[in-house]
Every structure is written in structure tokens, then in C-alpha cells.
Amino acid sequence: MEIRPILSAMLRNKTAPLLIAAQVALTLAIVCNALYIIQDRLATAARPSGADEANVSELRFYPHRAISDVRGMQLRDMEAIRAVPGVVSAAWTNQVPLGQSGWNVGPIVTSTDQQDSPVSSAAQYFTPESIIDTFGLTLVEGRDFEAGDYIESDPQVDRNLPSVVIVTRQMAKALWPDATSVLGKPIYMGGPDNPPVQVIGVVEKLQTPWASVGDAAEYSLIMPMRYLDPFTRYSVRTEAGRHDQVMAEVEKVLLGLSNDRVLLSRRTLSESRERRYAGERLMAGLLIAVTFFLLLITASGIVGMASLWVNQRRKQIGVRRAIGARKADILRYFLVENLMITTAGIAAGIALAIGLNNFLVSELDLPRLPVAYLGLTMAGMWVLGLLAVLGPAWRAAAVPPAIATRTA
Structure with a gap:
């Protein structure tokens, strides 16, 4: 599939792709650091004291x-x-x-x-x-x-x-x-x-x-x-x-x-442990909630954008289907388009994640973010983006050519 037509279409309507990319970048930066802080706090709370x-x-x-x-x-x-x-x-x-x-x-x-x-x-x-x-x-x-x-x-x-x-x-x-x-x-x-x-x-x-x-x-x-x-x-x-x-x-x-x-x-001493690490567990719980809602909001944004674009392009979809495009071609078009937007957001998000971690290290004495967490979060954002756009893309591919051109 040609990337240039997809890129040209996005450049004609830059606002929505930029907003989604920015949302992906912010989500990656926060989620990446939040996951590491959660792991670090829970690992700290689980350290053995040496006593029975x-x-x-x-x-x-x-x-x-x-x-x-x-x-x-x-x-x-x-x-x-x-x-x-x-x-x-x-x-x-x-x-x-x-x-x-x-x-x-x-x-x-x-x-x-x-x-x-x-x-x-x-x-x-x-x-x-x-x-x-x-x-x-x-x-x-x-x-x-x-x-x-x-x-x-x-x-x-x-x-x-x-x-x-x-x-x-x-x-x-x-x-x-x-x-x-x-x-x-x-x-x-x-x-x-x-x-x-x-x-x-x-x-x-x-x-x-x-x-x-x-x-x-x-x-x-x-x-x-x-x-x-x-x-x-x-x-x-x-x-x-x-x-x-x-x-x-x-x-x-x-x-x-x-x-x-x-x-x-x-x-x-088990009760003493509960009291000592209550703050760590509370912080981990709050960060888990924040991470979940950020991912939910990002996925909702991608679904909303993809659904809007499907409605705006019904005639285009119908014409492409009428001249021989298969359902798989339409589906692939939307998936590649989302992948490009998500990748742009991930690139910006990596820089934001590193900058945020540097701030946390200097101000809160937290450990430096391992590279593995960046890779894991990047993969997660790609998967999240593809799953979020899959529904609207599938509906777009299922529209019959006659209906798409008549109701456009």
C-alpha cells in the first residue's frame, strides 16, 4: 500500500491526527513512568525485613x-x-x-x-x-x-x-x-x-x-x-x-x-509492615487507576476519530470498492493510517517520558527509567491504537459500494 496518499489525506486535515498523536505522546510519557513507579513501590513494599x-x-x-x-x-x-x-x-x-x-x-x-x-x-x-x-x-x-x-x-x-x-x-x-x-x-x-x-x-x-x-x-x-x-x-x-x-x-x-x-x-511485625507501606500501596493503587483511565481515554479518542473519518469518507470508500478494492484493502488503509499517527505520537512520547523521568529522578529521588519500560510501553501503545481503530475500520470495509455512494 502506498503511504503517500494516506499522508496527503492526513495533511489536508491535520487537526485530528495531531490531537491524537499528542494524546498518544502524553499517555506514553505518563503511563511509562507510572508503570515503573508502581513496580518500584510494590517491590519496595515486598522487601523482606529479615524477621519472622x-x-x-x-x-x-x-x-x-x-x-x-x-x-x-x-x-x-x-x-x-x-x-x-x-x-x-x-x-x-x-x-x-x-x-x-x-x-x-x-x-x-x-x-x-x-x-x-x-x-x-x-x-x-x-x-x-x-x-x-x-x-x-x-x-x-x-x-x-x-x-x-x-x-x-x-x-x-x-x-x-x-x-x-x-x-x-x-x-x-x-x-x-x-x-x-x-x-x-x-x-x-x-x-x-x-x-x-x-x-x-x-x-x-x-x-x-x-x-x-x-x-x-x-x-x-x-x-x-x-x-x-x-x-x-x-x-x-x-x-x-x-x-x-x-x-x-x-x-x-x-x-x-x-x-x-x-x-x-x-x-x-506483619501489621507493622502494613502500616509502614500503606503509603506505597496507596500510591500504586492511584497510579494504576490513572494509567487505566489514560489508556481508556486514549483508546476512546482513537475510536472517535476513526468513526468520524469513516463517516466523512463513505463516498470515497464506496468509490474504491466500486473500482475493485477489497474489504481487506479498506481495512488495511485505516490500520496503516492509525499506525502512522500512533508512531508519530510514540516518537514524541519517548522524549516526553525521558524528560519526565529526569524530573522525577532529580526532584523525588526516584530510580532512572529502564529502557525495557520504554519498549514495553511503545509496544502497548501500538497494540492499543490498532485495537481501537479495528472496529471503525471493519465497519468501513463492510459498507456496500452502492449504499456508500448513495448516502454520501
């Missing part, structure tokens, strides 16, 4: 009057929790993964002369028990804490720090990218002016309470320290399938031990 989320809960208690013996309270509570049937492990913890509030320390450096650090801030977990057992973490190198590693710190009296620490694999990789083992290596928490702390273990994953985007979500360290704070947070891991029942009993037991505190909250 379904079987770990945190309970938070706040004292409504002074606690005279914080250490004794913590020990009694731990004894009572561990006595509940179905409890696998429990620990006093200052924070939990995905909890959205907690402690951090930074920068983390590895020598006294280091000026800049790839780890500007790290989540600071501390506990007098085994977080590895309680959270269900995977120890990939070294060992867990032993009895002699634990220290006590009273925030009203001292600022004691332990001499050993456990770090995450991602944090170890950031601090020592070329090291085959990080055991025994020193880190300086808060800068080189502080005393060094020795790495004795590495866990596969342990997300921070904030679970920020990127590798920083796993910049966490664990310290063996009993923190004598009357504000209490216990983490409890239970047997699978019995979590709700066991945690209800744990809550009942702890409330029965003392009447000088109130229960602030009890939630699983």
Missing part, C-alpha cells in the same frame, strides 16, 4: 508511676513470658523492624582517619537477650552474643557502650566492600572520636524501623545491652499457627504482674 514477621509481635508498656526496680521488672517479665506455652523466644528490645520509630547512630567509620562514610546512619538495636532467636534472623558469619558480652546502661546515670556488635550483611558490604570476612574488624559509632567496637557476627538481613528506600534500609547493628528504661517494649516469637492465642495469654500474664503500667499497643 508472621510469628513475632511487640508489646509496648508505659508506666503511669515511677518504677523503682527497672531491671527486676524486666527480668520478672521475661520469666513470665517464657513460661507461656507456645512462646519460642522473647527479648526486651528498644525497637523493631518496620516500627517507624527507634534509635539510630552515625556516621559509622572503620578507622580513626576516615573522613567520609558510606553509612551515614545505622539503626541501633540493643537487647539483653538474643534478637537473632527472637526475630528469627539468619546468622551468616560469626556468632551470637554470649553472657560475657552483655552490659547494662541506665540512661539517668551513664552512657555505657558494649565492646562488640553484630551488623547486617548489607552494612558490612558497604563498610568493607572488598573484604571476604569482617569478623574482628572495628567500627566507630558516631565518628572516629568514639571508642571502637568489634564486629563478632553478621546477619543476613535486619531492616531498620524506617525501612527507607535503597540499601540504607538494611544498615542495622545489634548491641548486647540491657537498657534500664521504664518504658518497655518486648518482642515475642511464637510457634507458627498459634500466634494470636499465645500473644493473648502473654498480654494477660504481663498485665497481671503489675498495675503500675498500661499497655500502649500489641501488634505483629
Whole structure:
């Protein structure tokens, strides 16, 4: 089929083709970036925290009057929790993964002369028990804490720090990218002016309470320290399938031990995940809706344009059919015409998509758009254009020559 007659016909009536091409370009630019943002947000929300989320809960208690013996309270509570049937492990913890509030320390450096650090801030977990057992973490190198590693710190009296620490694999990789083992290596928490702390273990994953985007979500360290704070947070891991029942009993037991505190909250790490990533899921849902409506509007525009052109060209169609044009020729004419318009819109849309992504990268710290998403969206727009014009083109090809010339 000759392209020149189709192009000449479009140039005589440029407004409609230009509007459709512009609509295709805008749709491609928005949909391409929206699809990538949706994928990125959902992938972020699905990242594993490293913990056994379904079987770990945190309970938070706040004292409504002074606690005279914080250490004794913590020990009694731990004894009572561990006595509940179905409890696998429990620990006093200052924070939990995905909890959205907690402690951090930074920068983390590895020598006294280091000026800049790839780890500007790290989540600071501390506990007098085994977080590895309680959270269900995977120890990939070294060992867990032993009895002699634990220290006590009273925030009203001292600022004691332990001499050993456990770090995450991602944090170890950031601090020592070329090291085959990080055991025994020193880190300086808060800068080189502080005393060094020795790495004795590495866990596969342990997300921070904030679970920020990127590798920083796993910049966490664990310290063996009993923190004598009357504000209490216990983490409890239970047997699978019995979590709700066991945690209800744990809550009942702890409330029965003392009447000088109130229960602030009890939630699983799975619930913490839901709260932490509610914004990401909401954004993904909104972008899915926007993408659907944009595609619907673009398809409707193409259908409307093609239907209008069919009505305007009924006589032309009839004449062509009368001199021997087949239905397939008429159908192909409209499909090629739409393909040309869509291709022009796609070419402009690629430039718009790249420009929009550059803006999002610079202003919102989003990742750069992969080329594969451009290719996928281009193919989708071509298919959408062809499917949208197929109905009107088929109706045009089905018009008998006598009727087309008489009613034109």
C-alpha cells in the first residue's frame, strides 16, 4: 500500500491526527513512568525485613508511676513470658523492624582517619537477650552474643557502650566492600572520636524501623545491652499457627504482674509492615487507576476519530470498492493510517517520558527509567491504537459500494 496518499489525506486535515498523536505522546510519557513507579513501590513494599514477621509481635508498656526496680521488672517479665506455652523466644528490645520509630547512630567509620562514610546512619538495636532467636534472623558469619558480652546502661546515670556488635550483611558490604570476612574488624559509632567496637557476627538481613528506600534500609547493628528504661517494649516469637492465642495469654500474664503500667499497643511485625507501606500501596493503587483511565481515554479518542473519518469518507470508500478494492484493502488503509499517527505520537512520547523521568529522578529521588519500560510501553501503545481503530475500520470495509455512494 502506498503511504503517500494516506499522508496527503492526513495533511489536508491535520487537526485530528495531531490531537491524537499528542494524546498518544502524553499517555506514553505518563503511563511509562507510572508503570515503573508502581513496580518500584510494590517491590519496595515486598522487601523482606529479615524477621519472622508472621510469628513475632511487640508489646509496648508505659508506666503511669515511677518504677523503682527497672531491671527486676524486666527480668520478672521475661520469666513470665517464657513460661507461656507456645512462646519460642522473647527479648526486651528498644525497637523493631518496620516500627517507624527507634534509635539510630552515625556516621559509622572503620578507622580513626576516615573522613567520609558510606553509612551515614545505622539503626541501633540493643537487647539483653538474643534478637537473632527472637526475630528469627539468619546468622551468616560469626556468632551470637554470649553472657560475657552483655552490659547494662541506665540512661539517668551513664552512657555505657558494649565492646562488640553484630551488623547486617548489607552494612558490612558497604563498610568493607572488598573484604571476604569482617569478623574482628572495628567500627566507630558516631565518628572516629568514639571508642571502637568489634564486629563478632553478621546477619543476613535486619531492616531498620524506617525501612527507607535503597540499601540504607538494611544498615542495622545489634548491641548486647540491657537498657534500664521504664518504658518497655518486648518482642515475642511464637510457634507458627498459634500466634494470636499465645500473644493473648502473654498480654494477660504481663498485665497481671503489675498495675503500675498500661499497655500502649500489641501488634505483629506483619501489621507493622502494613502500616509502614500503606503509603506505597496507596500510591500504586492511584497510579494504576490513572494509567487505566489514560489508556481508556486514549483508546476512546482513537475510536472517535476513526468513526468520524469513516463517516466523512463513505463516498470515497464506496468509490474504491466500486473500482475493485477489497474489504481487506479498506481495512488495511485505516490500520496503516492509525499506525502512522500512533508512531508519530510514540516518537514524541519517548522524549516526553525521558524528560519526565529526569524530573522525577532529580526532584523525588526516584530510580532512572529502564529502557525495557520504554519498549514495553511503545509496544502497548501500538497494540492499543490498532485495537481501537479495528472496529471503525471493519465497519468501513463492510459498507456496500452502492449504499456508500448513495448516502454520501
